[in-house]
Structure formats: structure tokens, C-alpha cells
Amino acid sequence: MAALSNFACGQLPSIYDGVAEILGFPHEPRMSRKLEKSEPDESLYQVFVDDNFHYRDESHRYLDGQFATYDEAVAHCRAIVDGELENAFKPGATAEQRFETYSLFGLDPFIKTPPGRRVDPPFSAWDYAKERCGILPRDAAIPEA
Numbered sequence: 001m002a003a004l005s006n007f008a009c010g011q012l013p014s015i016y017d018g019v020a021e022i023l024g025f026p027h028e029p030r031m032s033r034k035l036e037k038s039e040p041d042e043s044l045y046q047v048f049v050d051d052n053f054h055y056r057d058e059s060h061r062y063l064d065g066q067f068a069t070y071d072e073a074v075a076h077c078r079a080i081v082d083g084e085l086e087n088a089f090k091p092g093a094t095a096e097q098r099f100e101t102y103s104l105f106g107l108d109p110f111i112k113t114p115p116g117r118r119v120d121p122p123f124s125a126w127d128y129a130k131e132r133c134g135i136l137p138r139d140a141a142i143p144e145a
Helices: 002-008 016-022 070-088 095-105 125-134
Strands: 045-051 062-067 107-112
Touching: 045 070, 062 070, 070 095, 070 107, 070 125, 095 125, 107 125
Parallel strands: none
Antiparallel strands: 045 062, 045 107
16 A cells, blocks of 8 residues: 555655565655755755665755754754654664664765865764664663754
């Protein structure tokens, strides 16, 4: 049934949809998260999102937000990762299993900085996900960020 609903939303069903569900990660169309197409403002910190499920396929990349400060952009990225980890939560899963599920099927936000500005170190969704997975007790829900 999930494949049918994906098809109805304009996406072709994928053989990986069943794998994602078995691993506890509901792979659903994420079109609703995408912003309306607008001209990116390069003077702002831009949050783009890649999909780990479609690794290296830039056709699935989209601009998810633009922010005046780096801290606002990082907070937005962390919220995306936290939401992905919450969706992937499976009672009894180890930290390694949670991260593996995220790294295979989760959203991978990153920040494009305005020209001439450098952030060191840059935000890494994978590092943040590892950190969040590592602090979770085995049978606990995702704590608030």
C-alpha cells in the first residue's frame, strides 16, 4: 500500500521502500518539506537537504531554508536530524543500529555559507546524528534538543 500512495503522489515506487520499513524507517515522500521554488539569497546561510536514501543523486537535493545567522541555520539542521532520528526510533535498537538506519535512509542537511564567510568546523549532520544516537539509552525516546 505504501508504494501505491507514493505512486499517487507522483513518485515511482521503489524496491527499497520495503527495506526502509523493515529497518524501522518510514520512507515517505518528503515533498511537503520542500520550500516553494524561490531565488536563493546568497547573502544568507542556506540550508540544503540531501537524501541519504538517494546518495549522490543531486536531483533529490532541495533548499529547505535561508537564515541570517549561522546559529539559526545549525538549529534548523539539528531539528531536521532530530526528526529523522525520532522517525527511525525502534525500541531496543542500539546506537549503532539507529545511526545505520539514519545513514541509509535519513535526510542529510548541510549549510552553504555566504561568500567570504567561513565556519570552522562546518556543521555535519552525520556527526550530529552520531552524537545524538550515542547519548540515547537503549529504550528511551529521542530527548529534546
